Amino acid sequence: MIDREFFLGFVKIHILYHASKEPIFGVGIIEELSRHGYYLSPGTLYPTLHRLAEDGYLKQDSKLVARKVRKYYTITDSGLEVLKKARDKISELVDEVPDDCNSNPIHL
Incomplete structure (x- = not known):
């Protein structure tokens, strides 16, 4: 069974990354995440966006x-800092995880 909270960490990193490139909005980021194999419902995505904004990582x-009225989100300086730290940790992890792990779509 897939641990929803575990994969939401990856989703948050994707959200921050895309918000660092251009303003994002709900439906647009749902479509973008699906291209990466994450299938989020609006009931999962919108609370995640709101929380990232409340925590100061995104500006709405x-x-x-x-x-x-459409809400757009852009990354903040704090969000950029967290994204850079996450990138460093991901690079370290990629070096440790074996290549023969399966990759399946994730439904959250």
Whole structure:
């Protein structure tokens, strides 16, 4: 069985990375994460985005798009710092995990 909380850590890193490249929004990041094999429901993604914003890793801005308010998220300086530290830890981990591990899609 897949431990949901374990994989949410990877999802958060993906979110921070994409928010460092351009403003992200809910549906767009759900689609992007699915390309990486993570299938998130809105009920999982939106609380994660809100928590990252509350913790100071993302900044939230609202814009009117097609008569609807869309929340966009961009990375903060704290988010960049965490992303850099995560990248270093991931590099270390990649060197330790054997190549013969299976890779299957993740549903959260």
